Amino acid sequence: MLPITIIGGYLGAGKTTVVNHLLRNADGVRLAILVNEFGSLPIDADLIEAQDEDIISIAGGCVCCSYGNDLTLALMDLAKLDPAPDHVVLEASGVALPGAIAASVSLLQGYTLDGIIVLTDVETVMEQASDVYIGDTIERQLIDADLVVLNKTDLISDDELQGVSKWMRDKAPRAETICSRHGAVAPAILLQSFLSQDRGDLMLPAHDADVLKSQAFTIEEAVDVEKLAEGLASRDLGLLRAKGFVDPIVGVRCAIQVVGRRWSVEDASPDAPLGLVTIGRQSTFDETAILSLISESAL
Amino acid sequence: MITIYSAKKIITMNPARPVVSHVAVRGGRIVGAGSLEELKRWGDHNLDDRFADKVLMPGLVEGHAHTMEGTLWRHVYCGFFDRMDPDGKMWGGAKTKDAVLDRLKQADAAMADVDAPLPGWQLDPIYFDNERVSRADLDKVSTTRPIGVLHASGHIMNVNSKALELAGLLKHGINHPGVPLGSDGFPTGELKGPDIMTPVGIHVGFDRDMLACDERGLRDFGKLCVRAGVTTVTDLAARLKDEAADMMIKVTAEPNYPARVVPLRFFQGLTPQELIDHAASLKKKSTDRLRLGMIKIVADGSIQGFSARMRFPGYFNGAPNGLWYVPPEQLLETYELALKRGLHVHTHTNGDEATQLAIEMMEKALIKHPTPDHRYTLQHCQLADAAQFRRMAKLGMCVNLFANHHFYWGDEHYNLTVGPERAERMNACRTALANGLPMAIHSDAPITPLGPMFTAWCAVNRITASGRVQGEYEKISVDDALYAITLGAAYTLKLDGEVGSIEAGKHADFAVLEDDPTEIGGDKLKDVRVWGTVQAGRIFEAAALSA
Numbered sequence: 001m002l003p004i005t006i007i008g009g010y011l012g013a014g015k016t017t018v019v020n021h022l023l024r025n026a027d028g029v030r031l032a033i034l035v036n037e038f039g040s041l042p043i044d045a046d047l048i049e050a051q052d053e054d055i056i057s058i059a060g061g062c063v064c065c066s067y068g069n070d071l072t073l074a075l076m077d078l079a080k081l082d083p084a085p086d087h088v089v090l091e092a093s094g095v096a097l098p099g100a101i102a103a104s105v106s107l108l109q110g111y112t113l114d115g116i117i118v119l120t121d122v123e124t125v126m127e128q129a130s131d132v133y134i135g136d137t138i139e140r141q142l143i144d145a146d147l148v149v150l151n152k153t154d155l156i157s158d159d160e161l162q163g164v165s166k167w168m169r170d171k172a173p174r175a176e177t178i179c180s181r182h183g184a185v186a187p188a189i190l191l192q193s194f195l196s197q198d199r200g201d202l203m204l205p206a207h208d209a210d211v212l213k214s215q216a217f218t219i220e221e222a223v224d225v226e227k228l229a230e231g232l233a234s235r236d237l238g239l240l241r242a243k244g245f246v247d248p249i250v251g252v253r254c255a256i257q258v259v260g261r262r263w264s265v266e267d268a269s270p271d272a273p274l275g276l277v278t279i280g281r282q283s284t285f286d287e288t289a290i291l292s293l294i295s296e297s298a299l
Numbered sequence: 300m301i302t303i304y305s306a307k308k309i310i311t312m313n314p315a316r317p318v319v320s321h322v323a324v325r326g327g328r329i330v331g332a333g334s335l336e337e338l339k340r341w342g343d344h345n346l347d348d349r350f351a352d353k354v355l356m357p358g359l360v361e362g363h364a365h366t367m368e369g370t371l372w373r374h375v376y377c378g379f380f381d382r383m384d385p386d387g388k389m390w391g392g393a394k395t396k397d398a399v400l401d402r403l404k405q406a407d408a409a410m411a412d413v414d415a416p417l418p419g420w421q422l423d424p425i426y427f428d429n430e431r432v433s434r435a436d437l438d439k440v441s442t443t444r445p446i447g448v449l450h451a452s453g454h455i456m457n458v459n460s461k462a463l464e465l466a467g468l469l470k471h472g473i474n475h476p477g478v479p480l481g482s483d484g485f486p487t488g489e490l491k492g493p494d495i496m497t498p499v500g501i502h503v504g505f506d507r508d509m510l511a512c513d514e515r516g517l518r519d520f521g522k523l524c525v526r527a528g529v530t531t532v533t534d535l536a537a538r539l540k541d542e543a544a545d546m547m548i549k550v551t552a553e554p555n556y557p558a559r560v561v562p563l564r565f566f567q568g569l570t571p572q573e574l575i576d577h578a579a580s581l582k583k584k585s586t587d588r589l590r591l592g593m594i595k596i597v598a599d600g601s602i603q604g605f606s607a608r609m610r611f612p613g614y615f616n617g618a619p620n621g622l623w624y625v626p627p628e629q630l631l632e633t634y635e636l637a638l639k640r641g642l643h644v645h646t647h648t649n650g651d652e653a654t655q656l657a658i659e660m661m662e663k664a665l666i667k668h669p670t671p672d673h674r675y676t677l678q679h680c681q682l683a684d685a686a687q688f689r690r691m692a693k694l695g696m697c698v699n700l701f702a703n704h705h706f707y708w709g710d711e712h713y714n715l716t717v718g719p720e721r722a723e724r725m726n727a728c729r730t731a732l733a734n735g736l737p738m739a740i741h742s743d744a745p746i747t748p749l750g751p752m753f754t755a756w757c758a759v760n761r762i763t764a765s766g767r768v769q770g771e772y773e774k775i776s777v778d779d780a781l782y783a784i785t786l787g788a789a790y791t792l793k794l795d796g797e798v799g800s801i802e803a804g805k806h807a808d809f810a811v812l813e814d815d816p817t818e819i820g821g822d823k824l825k826d827v828r829v830w831g832t833v834q835a836g837r838i839f840e841a842a843a844l845s846a
Contacts, residue, residue, distance in 0.1 A: 037570050068567055068569075069565060133656055137622075
């Protein structure tokens with residue numbers, strides 16, 4: 001199954017910056033980026049290996065495709081690429097509803113939804129949400145988000161940022177929020193493919209207001225996988241992301257994915273390394289609670 | 300050599316000599332329209348009396364259609380209303396769900412390969428009490444081949460179990476607003492919205508790009524034009540990649556291609572700057588019979604699909620507001636760049652909020668780039684009110700109203716989507732004209748059949764499918780309706796100097812009619828029989844078109 005992350009948000013929220021940041025920091029993960037139009041995605045010329053009307057090949061095995069007027073077809077074509085990409089990132093158009101796209105993606109063979117990330121320009125998002133034309137669109141984008149990136153925090157004061165954060169808890173009730181400047185969000189927070197034990201210590205650049213913490217846990221005993229996954233996604237723990245491999249019974253391995261409140265459990269290869277990696281906020285990271293969740297989930 | 304045609308009557312649409320007896324043609328252009336005595340003075344000529352018992356009108360202009368109708372006719376016609384195919388065969392309407400299934404069974408029986416897909420089109424269950432065509436119904440036609448039937452609205456498709464199976468959707472646990480589930484927990488086979496129609500549609504025989512038209516489809520579309528008296532027609536949303544544009548140039552240049560085609564470059568998938576650059580490069584490739592370089596933007600969805608953007612008080616059934624297909628900033632940027640570059644833009648707006656946005660962005664763009672005679676046109680613009688029409692007129696805009704929609708879905712709008720008051724002012728032709736707005740009316744073929752005489756009848760009578768007059772006040776006269784399907788539509792394409800009336804200097808484009816639309820009576824306008832057309836002096840008899 002090909003994991004897909006949907007990146008939504010209105011014009012000017014920084015979607016393109018985030019996507020470019022991901023491409024520049026792909027670090028061996030073969031990304032396939034889907035954008036509405038190439039023209040808005042300035043990829044450094046030295047990264048481009050080849051380009052035709054619908055696809056750009058990028059150094060390191062990444063590709064970028066434009067989907068024009070049929071996103072579904074583009075996704076179906078992408079699933080057939082050989083070699084297959086590791087992860088698909090879909091940059092939704094500024095007025096698209098990421099939740100609706102996610103529902104459609106869920107019907108496509110070969111894809112599994114990794115998460116819905118909605119970017120916002122903290123300086124303008126509240127004003128946009130009261131705009132007579134696009135206000136309801138902004139709210140409908142936020143309501144389905146798993147992660148909301150509060151971007152451009154350098155443009156407002158801390159007090160203003162607190163106001164936006166408070167407002168956001170109301171508008172994006174399912175989401176964890178994370179601050180960033182210039183769209184520089186750690187790939188491991190945005191995409192599960194960057195989050196694994198064998199990638200070593202995670203580099204987590206983020207805005208000062210969001211000092212992040214990543215920690216790995218060893219789980220060798222058999223666990224109630226769904227109980228564990230649901231617990232990791234609970235608001236009480238407030239984790240941004242978690243990913244791991246655990247055994248519900250000896251000899252059967254499952255993958256757990258968590259982004260904000262969204263969690264999933266899928267079959268995994270028996271070779272996948274047992275254990276869990278988590279990302280949360282330094283200020284609220286509760287190692288004890290995670291450890292007790294793990295022991296409560298043990299069978 | 301000049302050919303002078305006589306006719307029982309020639310309706311010129313030129314107010315200075317509205318009716319004449321003869322028209323003289325040389326090299327595909329009109330030398331003059333008048334009496335034989337007047338035209339003889341041009342010198343050597345042949346007098347051609349073949350139209351002596353016909354009525355000639357300017358070749359009709361369809362300002363909003365899609366050439367894909369030519370391609371759809373290779374699929375099984377499942378519509379409720381009688382409709383003629385490109386080869387002149389009249390397909391009776393399928394009046395019940397069983398009639399639809401019988402028609403599909405006949406098509407199934409005629410196919411040798413039991414696994415081949417069977418696509419149908421133009422289903423509209425609202426005419427049989429909204430009884431849905433389920434997966435189980437279509438399974439009675441075949442369980443071995445995938446079957447899919449596209450609704451007339453273009454927004455919904457019904458498929459059988461085999462089609463769901465091929466698309467990986469014959470399973471439990473589906474959670475999608477566009478995929479209703481039956482009591483057994485499996486999808487019913489109804490698929491709502493393009494995102495979900497596409498992945499199943501390709502298994503049932505629909506083309507990957509549903510907007511696209513292939514070579515044969517474009518030729519078949521030409522035949523439909525002849526049968527409807529149309530000599531100039533738009534293809535209102537085309538991607539026009541190189542190979543598609545080249546194909547259209549080639550096919551329309553064939554000696555017997557009977558129509559002038561005006562394809563508009565669809566905006567999606569390009570930044571405004573890329574769109575403008577592509578349209579400008581296409582414009583240079585234009586030929587007489589393929590007019591390239593115009594642009595189509597879609598601002599919102601459809602009213603019956605509840606995806607149109609509505610102002611207060613919103614949808615009658617309380618559905619949430621619809622969807623934007625373009626951000627306001629992008630609409631504004633496209634208008635600005637296109638005005639600066641001298642390119643012509645048409646914008647689809649259905650809901651009145653989308654219309655309001657287009658008007659406001661247009662005003663901003665015009666203040667920045669004042670442009671005389673831009674004729675930017677709002678297409679459909681179905682819910683515009685008088686204030687919006689007034690403002691559009693002041694801004695130099697045009698409108699192309701969806702008169703046919705009123706007949707086919709007027710009852711649905713009255714009862715469900717917008718309620719009585721606004722249903723009565725939908726496609727408000729009279730208010731548009733009263734406020735000085737240049738106006739066309741359209742079919743949006745294949746959504747409704749290509750046929751400007753029928754479209755004119757709709758605007759004159761405002762009768763819905765159930766037989767009610769809906770919006771008495773917005774009726775227009777026969778003369779106004781005939782103007783809208785000739786010069787009115789030509790004006791929105793900036794072709795009114797070339798076509799749309801029969802007068803010296805214009806292209807020799809005529810609709811050749813058996814009946815006189817100005818005498819038959821407004822209530823019978825749709826019954827005007829079309830013999831064929833003359834396009835740039837070339838004669839096309841509908842009955843003689845080769846299959």
